[in-house]
Amino acid sequence: MPTPPHPLGPFPDDFTWGVATSSFQIEGAAFEDGKGASIWDTFCQVPGAVSDASNGLVACDHYHRLDSDLDLIAGLGVDAYRFSMSWPRVRPGGDGAWNEKGLDFYDRLVDGLLARGLRPYLTLNHWDLPEELQARGGWANRDTVHRFVEYACGIGRRLGDRVASITTHNEPWVIAMLGHDAGIFAPGIKDLPTAMQVSHHLLLSHGLALQALRAQGCPSQLGIVLNLSPMHPATDSPADIDRTRLEDGRLVRWYMDALFKGSYPADVLEFLGPAAPRIAEGDLAAIAAPLDFLGVNYYTRAVVSADGPWDVHRSGLELTDMDWEVYPEGLTELLVRLHRDYPVPPLYVTENGSAFKDQMVEGRVHDSRRTHYAASHIEAVAQALRQGVPMAGYMLWSLMDNFEWASGYEKRFGIVHVDYDTQQRTLKDSALWYRDFLCEQKTRRGSGLLMAAGA
Numbered sequence: 265m266p267t268p269p270h271p272l273g274p275f276p277d278d279f280t281w282g283v284a285t286s287s288f289q290i291e292g293a294a295f296e297d298g299k300g301a302s303i304w305d306t307f308c309q310v311p312g313a314v315s316d317a318s319n320g321l322v323a324c325d326h327y328h329r330l331d332s333d334l335d336l337i338a339g340l341g342v343d344a345y346r347f348s349m350s351w352p353r354v355r356p357g358g359d360g361a362w363n364e365k366g367l368d369f370y371d372r373l374v375d376g377l378l379a380r381g382l383r384p385y386l387t388l389n390h391w392d393l394p395e396e397l398q399a400r401g402g403w404a405n406r407d408t409v410h411r412f413v414e415y416a417c418g419i420g421r422r423l424g425d426r427v428a429s430i431t432t433h434n435e436p437w438v439i440a441m442l443g444h445d446a447g448i449f450a451p452g453i454k455d456l457p458t459a460m461q462v463s464h465h466l467l468l469s470h471g472l473a474l475q476a477l478r479a480q481g482c483p484s485q486l487g488i489v490l491n492l493s494p495m496h497p498a499t500d501s502p503a504d505i506d507r508t509r510l511e512d513g514r515l516v517r518w519y520m521d522a523l524f525k526g527s528y529p530a531d532v533l534e535f536l537g538p539a540a541p542r543i544a545e546g547d548l549a550a551i552a553a554p555l556d557f558l559g560v561n562y563y564t565r566a567v568v569s570a571d572g573p574w575d576v577h578r579s580g581l582e583l584t585d586m587d588w589e590v591y592p593e594g595l596t597e598l599l600v601r602l603h604r605d606y607p608v609p610p611l612y613v614t615e616n617g618s619a620f621k622d623q624m625v626e627g628r629v630h631d632s633r634r635t636h637y638a639a640s641h642i643e644a645v646a647q648a649l650r651q652g653v654p655m656a657g658y659m660l661w662s663l664m665d666n667f668e669w670a671s672g673y674e675k676r677f678g679i680v681h682v683d684y685d686t687q688q689r690t691l692k693d694s695a696l697w698y699r700d701f702l703c704e705q706k707t708r709r710g711s712g713l714l715m716a717a718g719a
């Protein structure tokens with residue numbers, strides 16, 4: 265069993281520990297029980313879109329293994345499970361009829377978590393937009409904003425009294441930029457003005473959904489999850505420094521300013537020129553609806569030079585299998601900066617984790633590098649707490665190996681190994697370490713909670 269790099273913490277008694285997944289990445293059952301197609305079902309069929317030519321038809325078969333997967337989660341000793349709902353599973357066309365069998369799956373998921381003493385953290389949109397809405401323009405069409413608000417309200421009525429929190433969107437930057445500018449994620453569009461309009465519509469739909477959920481008395485904590493990284497200039501040349509400021513504007517300030525200041529950053533608007541989104545009166549005020557929490561997904565920093573794309577694999581430091589630098593101090597830096605520059609609500613690290621090439625040896629996966637990654641980032645959160653940042657929780661990405669989007673099944677982020685031939689789940693050493701760490705936390709809390717027997 266690998267040991268963590270140093271003693272971790274301390275963490276407050278009410279700090280929430282969890283693991284995270286998303287619907288498309290684990291559920292499978294892509295066309296069962298009335299589920300409609302999502303844009304990722306479609307995108308996976310595009311030759312070359314997914315590196316191993318795989319898809320989400322089966323994934324981790326979680327849809328059919330719900331109860332045993334819930335036991336697996338409970339056995340880790342976490343407080344919370346962050347998962348997403350597949351919009352086309354519960355409302356196949358994006359609007360129109362709801363699919364009772366799809367809703368029933370999430371009822372069972374939420375009730376199963378509660379029965380095991382776990383708090384459900386629900387995300388409404390982790391990228392799998394109904395294909396029928398894409399056929400009508402998807403997130404580039406302002407009408408999708410209203411369809412999302414209807415979806416949010418329907419789910420709020422159905423589950424709002426049982427889930428601890430509702431996140432509107434996971435990583436709107438990724439949906440906008442990788443899906444509509446770089447075109448390497450669904451729906452595969454390559455057009456900057458479209459991408460910026462999409463980012464605005466995602467933020468607007470978030471703000472309007474929060475207002476509508478609150479108006480209907482939804483008791484869950486409401487928020488959004490952003491993927492953020494500190495940006496560091498490659499050199500101290502003025503050109504690299506200027507470019508770094510702009511890239512920070514596009515990744516961090518575009519979203520944070522809109523959510524917390526009700527404006528988009530002037531330097532980014534100037535850079536965009538005619539590619540800037542159309543913004544209707546009242547949109548920015550709606551986007552800045554107060555948040556109960558903000559989720560931050562952190563994996564690495566970015567190193568920026570004036571003459572090239574950002575680099576996430578600066579030589580010299582350890583790299584994960586995604587070629588992302590292991591840079592835990594960047595997490596402290598980011599959290600402290602968010603707290604310094606914005607009136608942030610309680611913050612969660614809603615995703616943090618690492619892909620490494622794993623080997624199963626006599627039924628064990630000795631993934632000490634993943635354990636060290638997790639431990640050093642958990643300590644980075646403790647550092648942020650010591651500096652006064654209102655940290656509320658930490659969720660490891662991911663519960664189990666799963667479909668890593670354009671990388672297919674080749675990249676393994678799980679603390680639980682999945683054999684895709686047999687669907688057997690095996691706790692990696694990192695999962696055993698996390699379980700022991702959480703057990704210590706609970707002992708320290710004096711809560712008297714016991715780890716699930718035999719897990």
Ligand code: IFM
Nearest residue numbers: 286435561615661668677
């Ligand atoms: O797997 C993804 C997840 O869906 C969103 N955040 C980043 C993870 C790792 O790439």
